[in-house]
Amino acid sequence: MQKRYGDNVTDYQSLRFDYRRHPDQDAAAPVRRPVVVVGAGPVGLALAIDLAQHEIPVVLLDNDNTLSTGSRAICFAKRTLEIFDRLGCGERMVDKGVSWNVGRVFFKSEEIYSFDLLPEAGHARPAFINLQQYYVEGFLADRASELPLIDLRWKNKVTGVVQHADHVELTIETPEGPYRLEANHVAACDGSRSSMRGLLGLESKGRQFKDRFLIADVKMKLDRPAERWFWFDPEFHRNQSVLLHMQPDNVWRIDFQLGWDADPEEEKKPEKIIPRVKALLGEDAQFDLEWASVYTFSCLRMDRFRQGRVFFAGDSAHGVSPFGARGANSGVQDAENLAWKLAAVLRHQAPDALLDSYGHEREYAADENILNSTRATDFITPKSEISRLFRDAVLELAKSHAFARTLVNSGRLSVPATLRTSALNSPDTDAFEGGLVPGAVAADAPVIRADGRAGWLLHEAGSGAFTAVVFGDGGTADRAAMAAAEAGAAAGVPVTTVRIPIDEAHALATRRYDARDGTVYLLRPDQHVCARWRRADAGIVRAALDRALCCNA
Amino acid sequence: MPQANAAHLTTAPNIDAPDDFYEALIEAHQGLSTDESHAFNARLVLVLANHIGSMPVLRESFAAATLC
Numbered sequence: 021m022q023k024r025y026g027d028n029v030t031d032y033q034s035l036r037f038d039y040r041r042h043p044d045q046d047a048a049a050p051v052r053r054p055v056v057v058v059g060a061g062p063v064g065l066a067l068a069i070d071l072a073q074h075e076i077p078v079v080l081l082d083n084d085n086t087l088s089t090g091s092r093a094i095c096f097a098k099r100t101l102e103i104f105d106r107l108g109c110g111e112r113m114v115d116k117g118v119s120w121n122v123g124r125v126f127f128k129s130e131e132i133y134s135f136d137l138l139p140e141a142g143h144a145r146p147a148f149i150n151l152q153q154y155y156v157e158g159f160l161a162d163r164a165s166e167l168p169l170i171d172l173r174w175k176n177k178v179t180g181v182v183q184h185a186d187h188v189e190l191t192i193e194t195p196e197g198p199y200r201l202e203a204n205h206v207a208a209c210d211g212s213r214s215s216m217r218g219l220l221g222l223e224s225k226g227r228q229f230k231d232r233f234l235i236a237d238v239k240m241k242l243d244r245p246a247e248r249w250f251w252f253d254p255e256f257h258r259n260q261s262v263l264l265h266m267q268p269d270n271v272w273r274i275d276f277q278l279g280w281d282a283d284p285e286e287e288k289k290p291e292k293i294i295p296r297v298k299a300l301l302g303e304d305a306q307f308d309l310e311w312a313s314v315y316t317f318s319c320l321r322m323d324r325f326r327q328g329r330v331f332f333a334g335d336s337a338h339g340v341s342p343f344g345a346r347g348a349n350s351g352v353q354d355a356e357n358l359a360w361k362l363a364a365v366l367r368h369q370a371p372d373a374l375l376d377s378y379g380h381e382r383e384y385a386a387d388e389n390i391l392n393s394t395r396a397t398d399f400i401t402p403k404s405e406i407s408r409l410f411r412d413a414v415l416e417l418a419k420s421h422a423f424a425r426t427l428v429n430s431g432r433l434s435v436p437a438t439l440r441t442s443a444l445n446s447p448d449t450d451a452f453e454g455g456l457v458p459g460a461v462a463a464d465a466p467v468i469r470a471d472g473r474a475g476w477l478l479h480e481a482g483s484g485a486f487t488a489v490v491f492g493d494g495g496t497a498d499r500a501a502m503a504a505a506e507a508g509a510a511a512g513v514p515v516t517t518v519r520i521p522i523d524e525a526h527a528l529a530t531r532r533y534d535a536r537d538g539t540v541y542l543l544r545p546d547q548h549v550c551a552r553w554r555r556a557d558a559g560i561v562r563a564a565l566d567r568a569l570c571c572n573a
Numbered sequence: 574m575p576q577a578n579a580a581h582l583t584t585a586p587n588i589d590a591p592d593d594f595y596e597a598l599i600e601a602h603q604g605l606s607t608d609e610s611h612a613f614n615a616r617l618v619l620v621l622a623n624h625i626g627s628m629p630v631l632r633e634s635f636a637a638a639t640l641c
Binding site: 410413414416417424427 | 611615620
């Protein structure tokens with residue numbers, strides 16, 4: 021492996037990882053591993069890191085020896101960054117990425133409105149960063165290389181899968197021939213054309229959109245703010261949409277809608293692309309074409325993300341249109357959902373039924389993403405004359421009427437699903453205001469850490485264990501903190517406690533959690549709220565832990 | 574006079590001066606081409622829908638406007 025980690029001059033696009041023979045290939049009988057993850061893209065890498073942080077050894081297989089070709093997924097959402105923080109590489113992503121919160125929408129030649137995705141302060145992470153997928157994968161691969169429990173095998177391609185009652189048997193092709201490997205559990209993170217899906221004879225079904233889009237990454241010096249610019253029917257590209265995004269290294273992503281009749285091979289040629297870019301930037305614009313791709317997309321998903329002992333995560337399980345940045349972001353959230361559950365089951369802290377909840381929760385999230393993505397696509401590319409008439413009516417009205425701006429849909433940008441209907445939630449028994457219902461991802465807020473330094477609530481609650489966030493410092497709060505520890509000991513799972521005083525410095529946290537002295541939020545290892553109380557005793561915390569681990573099923 | 578309520582669509586007569594309204598509606602389309610009239614109607618639907626606001630009432634409106 022080219023060991024040039026830790027610096028920012030690594031050319032992640034040309035990085036090649038060496039195939040290395042593993043002793044498993046010479047074993048007389050197939051070796052059994054707890055978890056094999058197939059696919060070292062953003063989802064597989066995030067899952068492997070998370071499992072390793074849970075002290076679960078993981079074999080990560082990749083059929084190739086390179087990172088992402090081209091920038092591909094470029095928008096990484098606040099929730100994904102919070103997950104990367106927990107995985108130990110969030111800071112690097114944010115330092116390299118272009119942070120943005122503001123989007124502008126244009127119709128024909130006019131700006132019709134702008135929006136701010138994160139209008140309030142007091143969050144560690146911005147609404148989005150733009151960062152080329154090869155950096156994201158590179159930083160994740162760097163982090164993975166620091167974890168001895170991750171056994172990353174490049175040029176290891178799965179060519180056979182057999183499910184048994186207590187394990188999965190994989191046949192793996194390498195440059196030196198095939199070998200077999202057994203795993204208690206397998207995660208298929210091998211992308212939209214998942215070979216794991218094919219090997220199991222499964223399908224991802226849905227709706228294909230009859231439209232083509234051109235992505236052009238151009239390198240240039242351009243004095244524009246880091247904002248998302250979206251044009252409906254601009255003068256420079258009539259009857260179609262255009263999206264402009266800033267990436268690091270002076271690279272700009274331009275996404276041109278082309279229509280279904282466009283010839284993908286023809287449109288990929290620089291002599292076709294350059295005039296399109298010049299129409300947007302001006303005839304005398306100086307730029308280099310970095311990467312281009314013509315794509316179509318579908319909104320689809322597998323019926324069930326859990327298939328026996330194989331778990332599908334990311335694009336292998338579901339696909340969306342790019343509008344809304346819901347592909348890679350939801351995949352990383354799949355990984356986070358699966359990691360702690362696999363760890364709990366492998367450690368005998370939870371029954372196998374907990375793994376069913378991975379499917380239920382992430383299928384629910386995928387449906388939400390597909391719904392949002394389909395609606396955005398129907399708005400951006402109207403499918404009928406009347407749909408186009410209403411779309412244009414909305415855009416005309418949006419110039420002067422605020423209500424119409426709420427109808428403009430250039431992509432509802434990725435936010436994590438609130439798992440309201442999850443069986444792992446304990447329903448509220450006390451009254452609370454605000455959006456942090458059981459099933460929601462915990463909100464961030466500034467905190468003062470135990471050592472007196474400024475910190476963030478989600479960092480403090482990022483141990484990877486269940487976390488009791490206890491507000492106040494009175495007797496009720498002290499008893500609640502004790503109850504959480506006691507309940508964890510009784511349930512056989514560690515529970516970390518984060519204490520938040522109710523004072524001036526913690527006013528935002530107190531408000532976001534609608535907290536009073538003694539209020540407790542119980543967070544799952546993936547930072548989703550699973551229960552909350554005004555007063556907690558060990559009995560109710562234990563019951564909530566049992567429910568969140570499916571131990572009472 | 575019957576009042577619109579949030580829960581249900583009013584289909585009982587509810588316009589103060591029906592003849593004045595109808596005349597004004599046709600008047601609003603004066604001088605517009607057919608395409609412009611369609612676009613005007615689309616904007617009008619959106620403006621009125623926002624005024625109504627309630628999704629159940631809007632759904633009942635779609636049903637009422639569907640001839641069957």
